[in-house]
Amino acid sequence: MRPVHTTAVIASALAVGLSACTVSVRPNLTLQASGGNLISGLKPDRGEGSSYAVGENVRINVGTRAAGYVTLVALQSNGYASVLARNVYVQPGTTSFPRAQDGVVYTIAPPRGIQRVRAIFTRVRPTTDLVISGYYDGDRWNTFTNAYVSPYPQADRDVQETFFYIR
Structure with missing residues (x-):
């Protein structure tokens, strides 16, 4: 009887402790592309997962x-x-976007909520310019990225995604 009681006490303590936690889910942890x-x-x-108010500036580090x-x-x-940046040549290391020579800033604007940013990297200059404008659901968003990088060998491409919140 004692092991059951101990297990119940531990389970109750965990449930109480977890009830105050906030769980964040990172979008697209695995991307086929x-x-x-x-x-x-x-x-x-x-x-x-950070938060920005409308009107603040954000930089994306790649x-x-x-x-x-x-x-x-x-x-x-x-x-x-x-598109925030298109086919920008970078050296190995970290590049912050927008770059000073771009002469732009990324200023947060509505709609409020989650803002996803996807980085598409290829070792060779893409032969087609990325033309994207419009509305995408999750499936179309992933299909678009896959179609964009599919001409390049897997070893010469990478796609990652991050997110932040607009309040």
């Missing part, structure tokens, strides 16, 4: 293990997607 482990890091300047081309695409909470 991901290939060569070429992106070493991808996060907003305050960290993944770490790469090889020289190549980065495209950043944002997917808003309402499903609207847009």
Whole structure:
């Protein structure tokens, strides 16, 4: 009888302790298009899952293990997607977007909610420009990315995604 009682006390303590926790789910932990482990890091300047108010600026830090081309695409909470940076040549290491020479800032605007940012990396310059504008659901968003990188060998491409919240 004692082992059952101890187990019940432990289970109750865990349930009480977990009831105050917030669980965050990272979107798209595994992407079919991901290939060569070429992106070493991808996060907003305050960290993944951080929060930004409308009107604040955000920078996206992309770490790469090889020289190549980065495209950043944002997917808003309402499903609207847009390109933040297209086929930007980077050296190995961390590059912050927007870069100073780009002459732009990424200013947070509505809609409020989760903002996903996908980095697409290829070692060779993409032969087609990424044309994306419009509304995407999760399946179309992934299908689009897969179609964009499929011409390149898996070892020469990588796709990663991060997120933050707009309040």
